[in-house]
Amino acid sequence: MHPRRPFVKTRRLDSFILCSVTPNKTPGTPRRNDRSRRAILDAARELVAEKGYAKLTIEAIAARAGVGKQTIYRWWPSKGAVLLDSVLALSQNGEGEGAEQAITLPDTGDVEADLKALMRATAAEFSDPSFEAPIRALNSEIANDPDLAAVYAEQVAAPVEEAKRERLRSARRAGQIAADTDLDLFLDMLYSPLYQRWLLRSGELTPQYTDRLVEAVLRAFPPAK
Amino acid sequence: MHPRRPFVKTRRLDSFILCSVTPNKTPGTPRRNDRSRRAILDAARELVAEKGYAKLTIEAIAARAGVGKQTIYRWWPSKGAVLLDSVLALSQNGEGEGAEQAITLPDTGDVEADLKALMRATAAEFSDPSFEAPIRALNSEIANDPDLAAVYAEQVAAPVEEAKRERLRSARRAGQIAADTDLDLFLDMLYSPLYQRWLLRSGELTPQYTDRLVEAVLRAFPPAK
Amino acid sequence: MHPRRPFVKTRRLDSFILCSVTPNKTPGTPRRNDRSRRAILDAARELVAEKGYAKLTIEAIAARAGVGKQTIYRWWPSKGAVLLDSVLALSQNGEGEGAEQAITLPDTGDVEADLKALMRATAAEFSDPSFEAPIRALNSEIANDPDLAAVYAEQVAAPVEEAKRERLRSARRAGQIAADTDLDLFLDMLYSPLYQRWLLRSGELTPQYTDRLVEAVLRAFPPAK
Amino acid sequence: MHPRRPFVKTRRLDSFILCSVTPNKTPGTPRRNDRSRRAILDAARELVAEKGYAKLTIEAIAARAGVGKQTIYRWWPSKGAVLLDSVLALSQNGEGEGAEQAITLPDTGDVEADLKALMRATAAEFSDPSFEAPIRALNSEIANDPDLAAVYAEQVAAPVEEAKRERLRSARRAGQIAADTDLDLFLDMLYSPLYQRWLLRSGELTPQYTDRLVEAVLRAFPPAK
DNA sequence: GCGTAAGCGAGACGGTACGTCACGTCTTAAC
DNA sequence: GTTAAGACGTGACGTACCGTCTCGCTTACGC
Numbered sequence: 027m028h029p030r031r032p033f034v035k036t037r038r039l040d041s042f043i044l045c046s047v048t049p050n051k052t053p054g055t056p057r058r059n060d061r062s063r064r065a066i067l068d069a070a071r072e073l074v075a076e077k078g079y080a081k082l083t084i085e086a087i088a089a090r091a092g093v094g095k096q097t098i099y100r101w102w103p104s105k106g107a108v109l110l111d112s113v114l115a116l117s118q119n120g121e122g123e124g125a126e127q128a129i130t131l132p133d134t135g136d137v138e139a140d141l142k143a144l145m146r147a148t149a150a151e152f153s154d155p156s157f158e159a160p161i162r163a164l165n166s167e168i169a170n171d172p173d174l175a176a177v178y179a180e181q182v183a184a185p186v187e188e189a190k191r192e193r194l195r196s197a198r199r200a201g202q203i204a205a206d207t208d209l210d211l212f213l214d215m216l217y218s219p220l221y222q223r224w225l226l227r228s229g230e231l232t233p234q235y236t237d238r239l240v241e242a243v244l245r246a247f248p249p250a251k
Numbered sequence: 252m253h254p255r256r257p258f259v260k261t262r263r264l265d266s267f268i269l270c271s272v273t274p275n276k277t278p279g280t281p282r283r284n285d286r287s288r289r290a291i292l293d294a295a296r297e298l299v300a301e302k303g304y305a306k307l308t309i310e311a312i313a314a315r316a317g318v319g320k321q322t323i324y325r326w327w328p329s330k331g332a333v334l335l336d337s338v339l340a341l342s343q344n345g346e347g348e349g350a351e352q353a354i355t356l357p358d359t360g361d362v363e364a365d366l367k368a369l370m371r372a373t374a375a376e377f378s379d380p381s382f383e384a385p386i387r388a389l390n391s392e393i394a395n396d397p398d399l400a401a402v403y404a405e406q407v408a409a410p411v412e413e414a415k416r417e418r419l420r421s422a423r424r425a426g427q428i429a430a431d432t433d434l435d436l437f438l439d440m441l442y443s444p445l446y447q448r449w450l451l452r453s454g455e456l457t458p459q460y461t462d463r464l465v466e467a468v469l470r471a472f473p474p475a476k
Numbered sequence: 477m478h479p480r481r482p483f484v485k486t487r488r489l490d491s492f493i494l495c496s497v498t499p500n501k502t503p504g505t506p507r508r509n510d511r512s513r514r515a516i517l518d519a520a521r522e523l524v525a526e527k528g529y530a531k532l533t534i535e536a537i538a539a540r541a542g543v544g545k546q547t548i549y550r551w552w553p554s555k556g557a558v559l560l561d562s563v564l565a566l567s568q569n570g571e572g573e574g575a576e577q578a579i580t581l582p583d584t585g586d587v588e589a590d591l592k593a594l595m596r597a598t599a600a601e602f603s604d605p606s607f608e609a610p611i612r613a614l615n616s617e618i619a620n621d622p623d624l625a626a627v628y629a630e631q632v633a634a635p636v637e638e639a640k641r642e643r644l645r646s647a648r649r650a651g652q653i654a655a656d657t658d659l660d661l662f663l664d665m666l667y668s669p670l671y672q673r674w675l676l677r678s679g680e681l682t683p684q685y686t687d688r689l690v691e692a693v694l695r696a697f698p699p700a701k
Numbered sequence: 702m703h704p705r706r707p708f709v710k711t712r713r714l715d716s717f718i719l720c721s722v723t724p725n726k727t728p729g730t731p732r733r734n735d736r737s738r739r740a741i742l743d744a745a746r747e748l749v750a751e752k753g754y755a756k757l758t759i760e761a762i763a764a765r766a767g768v769g770k771q772t773i774y775r776w777w778p779s780k781g782a783v784l785l786d787s788v789l790a791l792s793q794n795g796e797g798e799g800a801e802q803a804i805t806l807p808d809t810g811d812v813e814a815d816l817k818a819l820m821r822a823t824a825a826e827f828s829d830p831s832f833e834a835p836i837r838a839l840n841s842e843i844a845n846d847p848d849l850a851a852v853y854a855e856q857v858a859a860p861v862e863e864a865k866r867e868r869l870r871s872a873r874r875a876g877q878i879a880a881d882t883d884l885d886l887f888l889d890m891l892y893s894p895l896y897q898r899w900l901l902r903s904g905e906l907t908p909q910y911t912d913r914l915v916e917a918v919l920r921a922f923p924p925a926k
Numbered sequence: 927g928c929g930t931a932a933g934c935g936a937g938a939c940g941g942t943a944c945g946t947c948a949c950g951t952c953t954t955a956a957c
Numbered sequence: 958g959t960t961a962a963g964a965c966g967t968g969a970c971g972t973a974c975c976g977t978c979t980c981g982c983t984t985a986c987g988c
Contacts, residue, residue, distance in 0.1 A: 057936095057937080057938065057979075057980060058938075059938070059939070062938090062939075062940095078395070079395060080395060083968090083969060083970085084969080084970075084971085085968085085969060085970080086969095088940090092940080093939085093940070094938095094939065094940040094941055094942095095940095095941090095970095095971080095972095096938090096939080096940085096941090096971095096972085096973090097938075097939065097940075099971065099972085100938075100939090162394060162395060163395070165394060166391040166394055166395055168451060169387055169390060169391055169450050169451065170303070170304060170305060170387060170388070170391055172452065175451065175452050179451075179452075179453065183453070208463065210454070211444075211460075211463060211464065211467060214443075214444035214447065214448070214464075215440050215444055215464070215467060215468070215471075217447075218439075218443035218444040218446070218447040219436075219439035219440055219443040221443070221447060222439065222442075222443040222446060222447060223439070225394050226393060226394065226400065227397065227400055228404070228408070229435070235436075238433065238436060239436065239439075239440070242436060242440060242471040242472070243440070243471065245470065245471045245472075245473075246467040246468065246470045246471035247467070247470075248470075284959085284960085287960090308947085308948060308949085309948075309949075309950085310947085310948060310949085311948095313961090313962095317961080318960085318961075319960060319961045319962060319963085320949095320950080320951095320961095320962090320963085321950095321951085321952090321960080321961085321962095322959095322960070322961080324950065324951085507953075507954060507955085507962095507963080507964065508964080509964070509965070512964095512965080512966095528845070529845060530845060533942085533943060533944085534943080534944075534945085535942085535943060535944080536943095538966095542966085543965085543966075544964095544965065544966045544967060544968090545944090545945080545946095545966095545967095546945095546946085546947090546964090546965080546966085546967090547964080547965065547966080549945070549946085550964075550965090612844060612845060613845070615844060616841040616844055616845055618901060619837055619840060619841055619900050619901065620753065620754060620755060620837060620838070620841055622902065625901065625902050629901075629903065633903070658913065660904070661894075661910075661913060661914065661917060664894035664897065664898070664914075665890050665894055665914070665917060665918070667897075668893035668894040668896070668897040669886075669889035669890055669893040671893070671897060672889065672892075672893040672896060672897060673889070675844050676843060676844065676850065677847065677850055678854070678858075679885070685886075688883065688886060689886065689889075689890070692886060692890060692921040692922070693890070693921065695920065695921045695922075695923075696917040696918065696920045696921035697917070697920075698920075733933080734933070734934070737933090737934075737935095758973080758974060758975085759974075759975075759976085760973085760974060760975085761974095763935095763936095767935080768934080768935070769933095769934060769935045769936055769937080770935095770936090770937085770975095770976080770977095771933090771934080771935090771936090771976095771977085771978090772933080772934060772935080774976065774977085775933080775934095
């Protein structure tokens with residue numbers, strides 16, 4: 027989307043949905059107005075929340091941000107890209123200016139407890155109305171735009187996935203899950219049902235549900251006795 | 252969407268994606284031109300496949316179907332509804348004219364073998380390019396339009412879900428899975444990972460993947476020894 | 477610009493600038509909203525007079541006319557074409573619905589008196605502020621758009637020119653100007669100086685000026701003694 | 702437009718369209734890049750000839766001239782002013798650097814012959830395609846922008862008009878035209894028809910036409926016998 | 927001979943208007 | 958008597974330029 031200078035520092039994550047990376051004013055070329063950039067991302071998020079993604083228009087974003095349309099088209103290739111960035115920006119507001127972060131998940135030594143906490147937090151995040159609309163929208167875009175999907179996968183999903191895998195490796199080392207556990211399959215089974223329920227509104231995301239899900243997944247990858 | 256008279260007959264399903272129901276010329280009421288209806292649904296499907304859902308327009312459907320726009324607006328409330336119907340129509344072409352069907356899944360007595368076959372078939376169906384575009388599109392609509400989601404859930408998902416549950420009940424009776432298995436959780440864990448991978452393009456849908464998925468899910472619900 | 481059905485009737489002209497022809501609802505094809513058409517032409521004329529041609533925009537015309545932009549683009553190929561039509565419509569408002577007219581000029585038998593009156597009237601017309609702006613604008617368009625120039629020449633200029641020539645033929649028959657007078661040259665010498673002064677604002681259009689102009693031109697084509 | 706120091710020298714004109722004056726680097730004040738100035742004027746002329754005046758943009762001029770937009774806005778108040786200067790520059794390329802010239806017209810003693818030659822040359826100049834587009838454009842601007850019209854009148858038209866009048870005074874002294882000839886009216890009648898034909902494309906500019914025009918105008922102002 | 931202020935290229939910015947597309951409603955000619 | 962055809966008001970699209978505004982840079986004075 028635009029040049030990024032990866033300056034990594036560590037950050038602890040408490041849920042799973044996403045987290046990422048602000049662009050970084052590459053000191054060389056593009057003299058970009060950061061006030062406008064922020065205003066655009068804020069406006070996009072607000073408008074999605076207010077009107078829904080279907081009624082989100084570039085013109086409305088520009089108007090609310092007090093910005094020319096061209097300033098949006100100059101820096102983002104599509105409405106979906108703006109939305110992606112606006113969600114990214116949201117996920118790290120207040121963070122150290124322009125720094126990438128490595129992500130780690132809590133590790134108390136008890137994988138079941140940790141995963142249950144994580145899943146409950148994730149479910150809560152899904153229910154937060156200020157996340158609901160933009161992420162649902164972003165999801166639609168990603169499902170239909172392979173380019174955006176690739177950016178999302180690289181910028182957003184990959185680091186989070188790696189953090190999840192790292193936590194499971196720790197559990198595997200501790201003998202809490204099978205030594206030959208396929209971490210990706212484990213994560214799919216853990217995470218997809220939650221995501222799917224939310225996306226298709228096919229059921230409530232209760233703590234009971236997530237707890238039982240964690241238990242079932244752990245049963246599927248039992249350590250050798 | 253429009254009045255339906257459920258006239259049920261039985262049909263065997265070999266995969267999971269969907270299956271349903273054409274509206275039924277309720278003999279009394281609306282003098283509806285079935286030639287037009289078919290032309291519209293065909294045109295919608297073709298156009299989604301050709302251009303993608305984002306570029307699907309009512310005007311293009313009407314033009315290709317050789318139909319006035321009004322004829323579409325008269326019978327469907329939204330683009331998503333046309334698409335839903337067009338996918339439904341596709342899923343049962345060649346079937347007995349205008350009849351609803353009860354659905355059953357294969358039951359050889361070996362639940363693992365049956366589920367592996369089912370999941371492989373489902374994965375194959377996801378890869379069929381003539382299903383790919385419209386279903387992906389339909390999915391976006393459903394994720395963002397709760398009304399459509401409700402119709403989908405009732406008309407499409409419910410009967411399939413019931414068939415899946417029925418097959419699992421049979422397995423439970425046969426002692427192949429735990430007596431206290433939560434069937435919905437079982438199905439979520441089985442089905443969501445596949446669906447999710449496809450939707451977000453986050454991985455290949457290989458037979459190896461589906462087989463290992465089935466095995467893992469079965470391990471999570473072991474019958475009492 | 478659009479189909480016209482020429483249904484001619486006679487009309488007396490008292491000045492030279494222009495006069496022409498409304499389009500005629502060709503009964504066949506285009507079901508055109510005449511209320512919109514009129515509103516557009518009126519709005520165009522008003523806006524040119526208010527803001528000047530340089531600041532005349534299609535959007536402003538559409539807005540003032542209470543009409544969609546597309547309705548303008550549907551029927552006129554360019555801003556200049558709208559303007560031409562709007563001036564044409566103006567030149568014959570109140571005239572018999574949709575009828576073309578043949579034009580005749582006053583003929584008292586005294587060519588000098590008639591031409592002086594005609595030139596004074598024309599000069600007065602040029603000074604009318606409600607003609608000033610649109611005609612000046614139209615002129616620029618014509619000077620730079622050969623297509624529009626052709627329409628103008630055919631629809632507007634030709635009938636007026638013919639009427640002028642006819643008046644001069646009458647004078648020639650009456651022995652008031654030379655028998656071998658080149659009518660086109662005569663008219664160029666009579667009319668261009670007036671037009672030029674107005675267009676380039678290079679001098680006042682006083683009755684003295686037009687009178688002396690008429691006298692000089694008549695001196696250039698004296699009848700044989 | 703910008704400061705000029707009039708340093709006059711004499712120049713013989715052979716036609717009527719225009720002639721004038723380059724600005725002059727007033728040695729004290731503005732450190733102006735003459736290479737840029739020339740590049741801008743050249744670019745403007747080329748682009749008008751290539752694309753037409755309607756599609757001439759400041760951005761395109763700047764781009765072709767390899768110049769920042771601000772450099773244009775710094776020195777010219779409007780597109781029309783650039784165009785005027787570019788035409789002026791054209792009319793005296795090769796002339797002595799930065800010098801104004803007094804203009805004289807050929808005077809062989811035979812006013813009819815001289816005027817015929819002059820009008821033929823002028824007509825030829827109008828037909829030169831490299832003059833056609835920019836002058837036509839300039840004309841539109843002048844017709845719609847009184848400020849520009851004033852600059853044009855003062856810088857371009859006035860000296861030429863004076864030269865024309867001077868030639869006619871000579872003819873009047875020589876008794877070739879009437880002693881009480883209104884020189885401005887004479888020039889209007891001589892010049893406007895030619896200009897008008899060209900501007901509105903209402904007829905060819907042949908030598909026959911200009912010759913007959915000269916003859917007719919001379920007939921209108923006969924010397925006393 | 928060395929800052930220093932100007933002119934300069936580049937181009938981002940807030941805007942306005944463009945000409946096009948599709949929407950959903952409506953009217954009409956013709957089958 | 959329904960339907961295809963398509964005009965209509967509406968509103969968003971993505972693009973082109975506008976005229977203003979920084980940016981670094983170079984360039985030529987004036988101290």
